[in-house]
Amino acid sequence: MPGCRPDVVTYGRLITDAARYVSLLKSVGVGRDDVVLCISPTSVDLIFAFVATTLIGAVPAMLPFPTPKLDPDEYHHRLSALVAYTRPAAILTTPELKDELTEHLAGEGWLGRVLSWEDAVRQGVEFVVDDAVSMEADGPAVLQYSSGTTGLQKGVVLSHRALFNHLRSYTAAISLAPDDVVVSWLPLYHDMGLIAGFLMPLLTRTPLVLMSPLDWVREPGMLLRAVDTYRGTLTWLPNFAYSFLAAKVREDDLQGCRLDSLRAVINCSEPMSAHSHDLFARRFSPYGFHPDALATCYAMAENTFAVTQGGIGRPSTQDVIDGAALAKCQRAQPVSADCPTAKTMVSAGSPIDGVHVRVVSDGYEDLFNREIGEIAIKSDCMLTEYFHRPDLTADAFHDGWFLTGDYGYVADGQLYVTGRKKDLIIVGGSNIYPNDIEAAVNTVAGVHPGRCVAFGLYDEQTGTETVVVIAEVDGEDERHHQAIKSTIRDRVARSNDCVVRRIHLVRSPWLLKTSSGKIARRANREKYCHEMGIDAW
Amino acid sequence: MADNYSTDDASKLKAFIARDIVRDQSVTLTDDQPLMSSGLVDSFALVDLSLFIENTFGVRVPDIDLTPERMDTVAKILTYVGKLRRNVKDPAS
Numbered sequence: 001m002p003g004c005r006p007d008v009v010t011y012g013r014l015i016t017d018a019a020r021y022v023s024l025l026k027s028v029g030v031g032r033d034d035v036v037l038c039i040s041p042t043s044v045d046l047i048f049a050f051v052a053t054t055l056i057g058a059v060p061a062m063l064p065f066p067t068p069k070l071d072p073d074e075y076h077h078r079l080s081a082l083v084a085y086t087r088p089a090a091i092l093t094t095p096e097l098k099d100e101l102t103e104h105l106a107g108e109g110w111l112g113r114v115l116s117w118e119d120a121v122r123q124g125v126e127f128v129v130d131d132a133v134s135m136e137a138d139g140p141a142v143l144q145y146s147s148g149t150t151g152l153q154k155g156v157v158l159s160h161r162a163l164f165n166h167l168r169s170y171t172a173a174i175s176l177a178p179d180d181v182v183v184s185w186l187p188l189y190h191d192m193g194l195i196a197g198f199l200m201p202l203l204t205r206t207p208l209v210l211m212s213p214l215d216w217v218r219e220p221g222m223l224l225r226a227v228d229t230y231r232g233t234l235t236w237l238p239n240f241a242y243s244f245l246a247a248k249v250r251e252d253d254l255q256g257c258r259l260d261s262l263r264a265v266i267n268c269s270e271p272m273s274a275h276s277h278d279l280f281a282r283r284f285s286p287y288g289f290h291p292d293a294l295a296t297c298y299a300m301a302e303n304t305f306a307v308t309q310g311g312i313g314r315p316s317t318q319d320v321i322d323g324a325a326l327a328k329c330q331r332a333q334p335v336s337a338d339c340p341t342a343k344t345m346v347s348a349g350s351p352i353d354g355v356h357v358r359v360v361s362d363g364y365e366d367l368f369n370r371e372i373g374e375i376a377i378k379s380d381c382m383l384t385e386y387f388h389r390p391d392l393t394a395d396a397f398h399d400g401w402f403l404t405g406d407y408g409y410v411a412d413g414q415l416y417v418t419g420r421k422k423d424l425i426i427v428g429g430s431n432i433y434p435n436d437i438e439a440a441v442n443t444v445a446g447v448h449p450g451r452c453v454a455f456g457l458y459d460e461q462t463g464t465e466t467v468v469v470i471a472e473v474d475g476e477d478e479r480h481h482q483a484i485k486s487t488i489r490d491r492v493a494r495s496n497d498c499v500v501r502r503i504h505l506v507r508s509p510w511l512l513k514t515s516s517g518k519i520a521r522r523a524n525r526e527k528y529c530h531e532m533g534i535d536a537w
Numbered sequence: 538m539a540d541n542y543s544t545d546d547a548s549k550l551k552a553f554i555a556r557d558i559v560r561d562q563s564v565t566l567t568d569d570q571p572l573m574s575s576g577l578v579d580s581f582a583l584v585d586l587s588l589f590i591e592n593t594f595g596v597r598v599p600d601i602d603l604t605p606e607r608m609d610t611v612a613k614i615l616t617y618v619g620k621l622r623r624n625v626k627d628p629a630s
Contacts, residue, residue, distance in 0.1 A: 068574070068605060068606065069573060069576075069580075069605065217580050217581060217583065217584070218580075218583050218584065218603040218604075219600035219603075244584075248584045248585070248588065250588070428581070462581075482563075482564075482565070486575065486577075489575060489576035490575045490576050491576075492576055493575065493576025494576070499576055499577070499579040500576065501559075501560065502561075
């Protein structure tokens with residue numbers, strides 16, 4: 001919290017405080033391999049809960065908590081579905097949320113317990129090191145979920161072996177050293193925040209300065225002041241944060257701030273933009289920020305975290321290609337910077353140790369010579385499975401290679417990510433599934449049922465994607481249309497906690513369908529861009 | 538009732554929100570229309586609002602006051618600004 005004194009947690013305190021949660025969890029019968037959901041804003045208690053779960057050999061899963069904007073019914077509906085198939089032994093949460101969660105999960109046939117921080121305080125027991133459970137290396141260490149109704153179906157199970165293999169490779173890739181200090185505002189329920197911004201520092205004895213994203217979004221400068229105060233050397237950010245920080249931090253909030261300690265600011269979790277990097281470098285160089293610290297990464301929970309890493313010890317690589325050729329012939333053709341359709345791609349770097357990357361065609365053949373294909377990976381830090389979903393797990397692999405669903409190319413040993421197969425929208429580093437948005441839009445009176453589409457468009461000003469919805473409606477009455485737009489915004493916000501920036505209401509028939517009769521997202525996106533005179537790429 | 542802020546200030550704020558935050562000039566806003574809870578504006582806009590308030594009305598907005606609830610309507614924002622300008626002890630109340 002800005003203005004508050006920091007809460008310091010030493011390893012000693014971590015174990016002593018986690019001990020209270022250990023005895024609490026044991027008292028309700030939580031044991032080895034049981035799943036425990038941890039639902040809370042970032043706090044020391046959340047960390048104790050997570051560590052305690054691990055200490056008894058259970059499997060922690062960090063989840064987002066209800067926020068005022070999201071419709072509570074929607075949140076609880078999703079949580080109930082997740083509880084029904086995950087069958088956690090317990091949920092650890094804040095005192096404020098305990099009653100609400102208990103009430104909504106009652107009568108759902110779930111036999112686990114909802115516990116809060118206050119239940120732990122009453123325990124007051126000492127933790128004896130011999131209590132530590134010995135684990136199997138390939139047993140489940142942590143469970144990670146993506147967001148949205150669609151995302152919550154895929155719980156990524158990571159084994160202890162995968163986690164430690166990854167830490168070994170990733171710390172080498174970033175040259176982690178004893179004098180490093182990690183500074184982070186990232187939420188712990190996403191892989192970047194969980195791994196880079198929590199478990200990696202924890203398990204490597206690297207000091208971590210952790211802030212809640214709720215506080216950071218109101219006061220982005222707090223990240224930079226923390227870098228100055230604690231001489232932070234490493235931080236990870238989604239692309240939009242570079243633009244956001246550059247534009248929104250007040251001059252007087254940076255009085256006397258020195259950012260020269262930062263040796264790597266690692267861009268990760270959504271498509272990267274050279275422009276966002278430039279804005280950040282220009283704004284903060286006067287405060288000692290070294291532009292060489294701009295680093296990049298391509299990561300996913302299924303690979304524990306990082307697949308590739310770039311820009312450490314050398315500047316990040318950029319590739320100037322023809323954007324039009326990219327869109328039309330699926331090839332990254334180099335062009336000079338003054339070409340009107342030139343597009344600067346930022347490389348995500350090269351694979352970390354133990355990770356192999358291929359670019360494959362639809363027929364799973366290797367592609368070379370800068371041709372765009374699906375990125376496939378094989379590594380020693382992959383997920384064990386999607387929890388209780390052998391079907392989804394099997395579908396995700398081909399011949400032992402994990403199909404990422406992302407498109408890209410390799411040039412000079414560097415990976416460039418160009419797009420996504422499944423039309424996933426990423427706003428501010430968070431995954432948003434178009435079907436979830438379309439489902440909400442379809443409930444709005446006035447929208448022809450099933451006749452809407454949602455997709456993302458990159459916005460250079462914010463450095464992230466903007467959500468666009470196109471819906472077929474009747475008539476031309478402007479006031480009626482404004483009311484429909486209003487309702488669309490409201491419904492989407494309540495069910496998905498995201499803002500639809502552009503709503504385009506059209507008369508039937510406008511939307512294109514695929515040969516199997518489904519709304520063709522990609523084709524509609526291109527049609528919209530063409531009509532608006534926007535570059536689709 | 539807009540008796541603690543001027544319609545001129547309200548117009549400036551609404552124009553800013555429509556133009557720079559929602560980025561759709563066809564959107565018309567009322568003083569009491571929910572901004573964040575209706576999905577019109579997201580939490581990243583809180584910082585935009587505070588910068589606009591500081592630059593336009595010459596007051597300093599403490600970050601702790603930047604909550605979706607307090608900033609959810611034009612009327613609430615301007616009432617809060619009014620208190621800041623008059624140097625009220627706890628403008629966030």
